[in-house]
Amino acid sequence: MKEEITSFAPGHLALGYICSKLSSKLLKVEVNLPLIFLFSVLPDIDILIPQLNHRGPTHSTIVAFLFFIPFLIVYSKKSVPYLIALVQHSTIGDFFAGKTQILWPISIRYYGMDIPIDSPTNITVEWICFLISIVIMVKSNDLRKLFGKMNNLNLVLFIPTTAIFLPTLFSFPLKVPIEHLFPHIAYAAIFTMSMVKGLYEINIAKK
Numbered sequence: 001m002k003e004e005i006t007s008f009a010p011g012h013l014a015l016g017y018i019c020s021k022l023s024s025k026l027l028k029v030e031v032n033l034p035l036i037f038l039f040s041v042l043p044d045i046d047i048l049i050p051q052l053n054h055r056g057p058t059h060s061t062i063v064a065f066l067f068f069i070p071f072l073i074v075y076s077k078k079s080v081p082y083l084i085a086l087v088q089h090s091t092i093g094d095f096f097a098g099k100t101q102i103l104w105p106i107s108i109r110y111y112g113m114d115i116p117i118d119s120p121t122n123i124t125v126e127w128i129c130f131l132i133s134i135v136i137m138v139k140s141n142d143l144r145k146l147f148g149k150m151n152n153l154n155l156v157l158f159i160p161t162t163a164i165f166l167p168t169l170f171s172f173p174l175k176v177p178i179e180h181l182f183p184h185i186a187y188a189a190i191f192t193m194s195m196v197k198g199l200y201e202i203n204i205a206k207k
């Protein structure tokens with residue numbers, strides 16, 4: 001492991017979902033939920049790439065905008081909620097609970113409030129975001145959609161599910177503080193059940 005993990009996936013997933021849901025409402029566009037969750041944790045791919053510093057270039061807002069230019073050209077405002085899901089990761093979540101190279105390559109400085117992950121402030125904020133995300137998911141019928149009609153795209157939930165288990169994979173035995181455990185289990189359970197149901201339906205459709 002190259003660096004200790006100082007933020008957890010459920011916070012990123014909850015905030016990514018809330019922010020992109022809000023933007024999709026404002027822009028009056030539909031969003032694909034598995035893709036929103038994927039983009040919410042995507043910057044942490046650097047944990048798996050030995051050549052990259054954690055919270056370095058993959059957490060840069062400049063890199064995110066450049067990466068999204070083709071999508072903005074082709075899909076215009078439909079792609080904006082996904083860009084927001086990607087950018088909130090480092091500008092809100094990691095900024096709050098750590099420091100990131102938000103302006104790489106213009107500046108290599110790490111910006112952030114660096115609030116400790118096991119502090120009461122962090123735990124409270126994570127829980128508030130988690131609860132808000134679940135309430136919106138239930139009220140907007142998104143939770144039902146995750147268990148509704150499936151397509152192959154739903155299997156991308158495998159990536160956010162892996163992100164949830166990253167702290168465990170990199171620092172076995174489980175290093176997640178007990179207060180953070182329930183959001184981890186809840187998100188992992190929702191995604192896993194959604195994928196299992198998806199695989200089942202895809203198999204049924206093939207027969």
Ligand SMILES: [Zn+2]
Nearest residue numbers: 043044055094
């Ligand atoms: Zn991150």
